[in-house]
Amino acid sequence: MAKYLFKLGLWSARSSKKVLLGTLIVLLALGALILSFGWSFSSELTIPNTPADKAAKVIGAEFAAAGQTGxxxxxxxxxxxxxxxxxxxxxxxxxxxxxxxxxxxxxxxxxxxxxxxxxxxxxxxxxxxxxxxxxxxxxxxxxxxxxxxxxxxxxxxxxxxxxxxDVELSQGGEFPVEVIGIIAAFVILAVTFGSFLAAGMPIVSALIGLGVGMLGIMLATHVVEVQSVSLSLAAMLGLAVGIDYALFIITRFKQQLAQGYSVQESVAIANGTAGSAVLFAGVTVVIGLLGLSVARIPFLTMMGISSALCVITTVAVSLIVLPAILGWLGHKISPAKAKQQAKKRNAKQAASGSAWGLFVTKRPLLVAVVSVILLGVIAIPFFHINLGLPSEGTTKAKDTTERKAFDLLTEGYGAGYNASLVIGAVVDRPSDAVTQDIAKIADEIKQLPGVQAVSPAIPGPSGKLYLMTAIPQTGPDDTKTKSLVKAIRALSERTEADHRIELLVTGTTAMNIDIADKLNQALPVFAALIVILAYMLLVVVFRSLVIPLKAVLGFLLSLGATLGFVVFVVQDGHLLGLLGFPGSGPILAFLPVILIGILFGLAMDYEIFLVSKMREVYAHTGDARQAVLDGVRDSGKVVTAAGLIMISVFVGFMLAPDAIIKSMGLALAFGVLFDAFVVRMTLVPAVMSLMGKSAWYMPKWLDRILPNVDVEGESIMAEMEKKGKKIA
Incomplete structure (x- = not known):
């Protein structure tokens, strides 16, 4: 793989003007199509064939003929x-x-x-x-x-x-939150590279990849149903990984320049080495995103596919367009004087090692224990998580007309008014004495715990379905409301047996409850699938059975801490004002699934960036401790910068007015914080220091049959040394 990417990078660098012109043509063509055909996003977050969805269809079909729908x-x-x-x-x-x-x-x-x-x-x-x-x-x-x-x-x-x-009057005009993340990323990159030109390249590369991906998603809305939240998630993720991947390649490019290689040679080597890591990192993210389809929930599947498309386009741009940009402007990044300074700095670092790496490797047991305890404590609130689809009381900003209307209805009629349950009584017998039985059932529903009122039953045109509304005593986000929905459905079993009358429960609240239950059922299967697939991929990449296991367990720690912190803020109501949330409420039902899919991919990104360098050093020296030190020293800065960029982009989305986007931004920002800095930069080197050479254990028979993907690009560097740093 490394050799193919090496050749691809060399071709792009040599054909930079053609590649960039072709990219511009693609963007203009996609833009012209969008201007001609527009786009059509959906705002519906529903799951077909849930009890509430089936009930809504039955009731809708009954009353459609009477013109009572819309x-x-x-x-x-x-x-x-x-x-x-x-x-x-x-x-x-x-x-x-x-x-x-x-x-x-x-x-x-x-x-x-x-x-x-x-x-x-x-x-x-x-x-x-x-x-x-x-x-x-x-x-x-x-x-x-x-x-x-x-x-x-x-x-x-x-x-x-x-x-x-159903129709929201609050209109756009919000500040594009992506700009905040881009500005922060530019500052971080400028500090990392010491050059405004170099800092701009990852952002340009990411924006090109994101532009192609998002334009593609917009066109796809004419063919399949795509939810508007899918575009926000795709933009959030595509921008973050696009900048990170370009950062990794440009860092390697600068290293090769400092070692005396030409611009084209440096581009080709960076694409073959760092580009290989980028490719496999992107594959792990895509695995996680496409794994969302395992839940068999249409809107969740489309969110995963949309985000995966943006990741794929950013990876492609990083491996094709970025080398062309470097081939065109790369000679301006690192002048000769800077090369000499870089050589001296690298020599000094090689002698002294990374200060953070030395700190961790001198006391690995203490560092590992403290890291695990810290993440464990933060994860504690996770154990009382309440999943649901938040209502207007928690998703809408206080200055929107929808939120004001929600609050007025709560003030006037009680919290349960906004959690109204639509109940359809389906009659499966001749009509004699049905009216009396329906009245008795309505009285029974009134007597259930948590019911405030039940409206008189309204017969449908066919006389086979009666409609009533139950007002709970509690709001749509309250767990007691969930219990009431279950109680009414349990009552249906008795009414069917006694009166041959089935009770169907629907309405926004009931639908949200069913969606949360469906997602809870899908979560274990989804998590197991992507973890197993990613473990197998990492075994191939790192040629080790232990390191991928460590990577997976580290991810579980960061995931638990992330969900615990989100519950602490969003559900328990701490730091709401500081973080800009309109109010406390349940955790978005599909947030854990999305978080697992995305955070796992990002966690493996950092694992690959950090540990691939360790493996390269260990393969040459056989010194496990030195491999950890060199990995932290050489890749630590990149992982740190990448983590800060990711956090900056996600924090930008936390400033969005939509509470759904805000909660996803919060989860991803703190997920990256915990994983990149506590797990990858702290726990990983500590645990690898404790394991020593055993970390790289691989049965010989398994090593022989596994493909050699050469993610570190060892074959390229060996070939370059033979040719005396000249490209044939």
């Missing part, structure tokens, strides 16, 4: 302080507002608060409803603007008016 929004009103909404003045303002909304072209119809008779007990809060003619994603911005104008008129009259539901 996306809806609630318009929530609140009277001024000290006043109530039951006066003629405020009734007129609410009626006029709803009438104005009903006149908007894409609105099918409206229902006023007076028609719904839903004044809150204190008579200060009420809401109307508007139903749309078109699916929620197809509602035009012009329509949203006109509805917002009607709300502004109500506000000008003196009422508070907010909206929530």
């Amino acid at each position: 996306p809806k929004i609630q318009i929530v009103f609140k009277a001024p302080e000290g006043q109530t909404l039951d006066t003629a003045q405020w009734q007129k303002v609410m009626d006029d507002t709803m009438k104005g909304i009903g006149e908007v072209s894409e609105v099918a119809g409206v229902t006023t608060p007076a028609q719904l008779q839903n004044l809150s007990p204190g008579k200060q809060i009420a809401y109307g409803e508007a139903t749309f003619k078109v699916p929620a994603p197809d509602v035009k911005e012009e329509t949203k603007t006109k509805i917002e104008q009607r709300l502004d008129n109500a506000r000008a009259a003196g009422l508070q008016a907010e909206s929530r539901g």
Whole structure:
């Protein structure tokens, strides 16, 4: 593999202008296609064939003929302080507002608060409803603007008016959070390389790879359903790994320049050596991302595929386009004077070793124990994790109309109103005495623990399905609400046996609960699969049975600490203000799966970058301790810079207004912090020092049958030495 990448890098360096022109043409062509066809992302996070999904389809089919389907929004009103909404003045303002909304072209119809008779007990809060003619994603911005104008008129009259539901009125305009990570990455790279030109190259390379990947994802939205959150995750990951991979290659390029190789020789060697590590690091990330499909959850599968596409394009750009950039501008990175200084510095480092490496290898047992205890303590909150899909009360910023509407409904009707459960009673017998049985069942539901109220049952057009709504006493994110959903479904077993009436439970809250349960079931299978596949890959790369095992166990420690810290912040409510979260709530149901897929790949990236150098030294010297010292010294700075860049990019996404993106940014930022600095840079050298030569144990029979991927590029360097540093 190293020889092929060596030749690829040499070709790119020699054909730099052609490669860069071709890249520009590809970007322009993809951009032109996007401008012509646009894109169509979905906002739905659903799982087919869950109990709530099946119930929603049955109920939807029953009431579709009656024209009672279509996306809806609630318009929530609140009277001024000290006043109530039951006066003629405020009734007129609410009626006029709803009438104005009903006149908007894409609105099918409206229902006023007076028609719904839903004044809150204190008579200060009420809401109307508007139903749309078109699916929620197809509602035009012009329509949203006109509805917002009607709300502004109500506000000008003196009422508070907010909206929530299937169509969100809060529009974009947010600062592009990716810019924050890019700026931070540029500063870190400038310090690492001591050159603004060199610092800009990894960012340019990453942006090209990310651009190709994201444009490809946008085009794919016309063929398959892609969720909008997939693009954010792909951008977050593609940008971070793209910069890191370019950093690793450019670092090796500078080392070869300092040793007297020409620009083209240095490019080719860097691509064959560091490029091999980048390729295998990228493969581990892609394995983790594609492994998300094991859960058989469509939106999760698409998130994995989208992110994997961005990783693949950034790897390809790092191995093809970056060598062309280096071949074109590489001679400006390290002038002759700097080469001599680098030689002296390298000689001094070789004699003294890394200060951090010396510290760890002198007291490996103490360092290892402290590291494990630290990560273990941080992981403790993980054991009371509550998974779910957060509601508007935890995902929406406090200044959005959706969050304000959510809070008003909670204030007026109680926390359980926002957790309403839609219950369909399906009748499987002749209609005699059905009405009485449905009434009895409704009374039984009222008596269940945690039920605040149950609406009267409404018969469907066929007479075979009755619809009612149960209001829990607790909110949508509360574990007691989950227990209530299970209790109603358990009651269905008895109603089927006694009355031949099945109870179906659906609604947003029930769907979120089912999604969380489905993800929990998929998590062990997914985790086991990617760990086994990655272990096998690392055995081939490192020619060792023990080091891949150490890498996997280290990942489990960092994963536990990451999830523990996320629970401590997001669920337990600590540091919310400092980290910018709108409120505490459950952990995003698919966050652990995504975190495992991504963090495992990144952890293996750092493992490959760090340990591949150790293996190279051990293969030449047979000195296990020196291999650890040289690995920490030569690759430690790269891993440190790469980790800081990753954290910077993910912290940038933590500043996004969307709490889902924010929570993923938090998890990945602290996951990289724990893994790169506590596990890879501290625990790994400590454990390898304790194991000594046994770390590199490999049965001879297994070593013979495994392919030699030469990830360190030993064959290239041997060939270069034979040719006297000249490329044939």
